[in-house]
Amino acid sequence: MVMAQVLFKLLRQQHPDAGIDVLAPTWSRPILVRMPEVRRAIDLPFGHGEFAFGKRRALGKQLADTGYDQAIVLPNSWKSGLVSYFADIPQRTGWRGEMRYGLLNDLRPLDKTRYPLMIERFAALAFARDSALPDKLPWPQFSVRADDIDSALAAMQIDRPTTPVLALCPGAEFGPAKRWPDRHYAAVANHYLDQGWQVWLFGSAKDRDVTTLINAACADRCVDLSGRTSLAQAIDLMSLATQVVSNDSGLMHVAAALQRPLVVPYGSSSPKFTPPLSEQVRILQLDLPCSPCFKRECPLGHLNCLNQLAPSQVLNAIRALQPRLL
The missing domain is CATH 3.40.50.2000 (Glycogen Phosphorylase B;)
Incomplete structure (x- = not known):
């Protein structure tokens, strides 16, 4: 989750006015709220590894009215692509992973030799297919508040x-x-x-x-x-x-x-x-x-x-x- 901020920073650089919402496990909320690029953290209503087809479908239908233009799915599992599919988000981007044909419509094969680092694999999804990455990627950097430190x-x-x-x-x-x-x-x-x-x-x-x-x-x-x-x-x-x-x-x-x-x-x-x-x-x-x-x-x-x-x-x-x- 920390390294995913590299992706969020690259998206913000390309689309300064975009709203970036992150659907992630509840435990990660304290990390996401310390990332200035993230507009909103949305808690996943199911646990790690839980298939929960019905819950994923219901969440997707709930998000369908929010008007998202693109979903970028970082996990490689098949089930992780369900929410964006049921939300009917026009562009659903991710690595092929568990053969997610149909669930994702911007599906990319991962060349691990081209992207040996995890942050490079995240960063590549911020750009069009086969685009070259910047020479230097932005690194994660949290924003903390004095009031939270005092508390x-x-x-x-x-x-x-x-x-x-x-x-x-x-x-x-x-x-x-x-x-x-x-x-x-x-x-x-x-x-x-x-x-x-x-x-x-x-x-x-x-x-x-x-x-x-x-x-x-x-x-x-x-x-x-x-x-x-x-x-x-x-x-x-x-x-x-x-x-x-x-x-x-x-x-x-x-x-x-x-x-x-x-x-x-x-x-x-x-x-x-x-x-x-x-x-x-x-x-x-x-x-x-x-x-x-x-x-x-x-x-x-x-x-x-x-x-x-x-x-x-x-x-x-x-x-x-x-x-x-x-």
């Missing part, structure tokens, strides 16, 4: 920081092979805590075990926000970070879209398809013969790709991004 701080009972803030995002929904070890995170956290920084730990309730371990290794000096914030609050609080260290995760993309200086230790995954999009990023990867393996858990049992990526390497990357502070 998030109040909800978490945190004073507005007067010292630098290190934000750590030690979780990864995909699996442990994308998680830099908690002891390495703790080493980095202790280094900055000893210099007078604040350290905030971000994540979902599922990340609470690892953030608890990190905080315990730091003598409970961190602010553990995992499982306590909404996505909206996490975005607004992260906008205050002086520096972010994150695994390859959704929060990594949030930090990049907030233009926060960001260091990312990569393990089983690769930045070649969905890298963090910011000028202030340092990507760390050991390039071992066994990585990237794209597995949820290390198939060899040693997780050397992350265990051997030392805290000193992350500290050096932060120093490169923040030479005046360190």
Whole structure:
């Protein structure tokens, strides 16, 4: 969803007066409302993977009177094309995906070698078929409001920081092979805590075990926000970070879209398809013969790709991004 903003920006550049509405899962609304290009977020009334033919048909009929000129369908599933079809939107654009003949009438075959990055695949749908992409694509950039930041701080009972803030995002929904070890995170956290920084730990309730371990290794000096914030609050609080260290995760993309200086230790995954999009990023990867393996858990049992990526390497990357502070 973060990377979809590249498409929205390109559409706005070509059609400054167009209304861009985004039909997406309810959870993504806090992301969409922080994208200035989006006029309205429309919540999907069904869950991920749910076929829900009747609900999709009803939603399409409901949208039929809104006068949309074009629908751009980003998911590749057959069912994802149903709403725009039943809405009778004149131009329905998307990649061929699951053989969506009839559902989409601007159906395009995807050449993955021509568009190796996800943002390129999104961006290409903003233009006519086979058009060349701009030399430089616009990157995601969130817009946050001071009032929302103040509300998030109040909800978490945190004073507005007067010292630098290190934000750590030690979780990864995909699996442990994308998680830099908690002891390495703790080493980095202790280094900055000893210099007078604040350290905030971000994540979902599922990340609470690892953030608890990190905080315990730091003598409970961190602010553990995992499982306590909404996505909206996490975005607004992260906008205050002086520096972010994150695994390859959704929060990594949030930090990049907030233009926060960001260091990312990569393990089983690769930045070649969905890298963090910011000028202030340092990507760390050991390039071992066994990585990237794209597995949820290390198939060899040693997780050397992350265990051997030392805290000193992350500290050096932060120093490169923040030479005046360190």
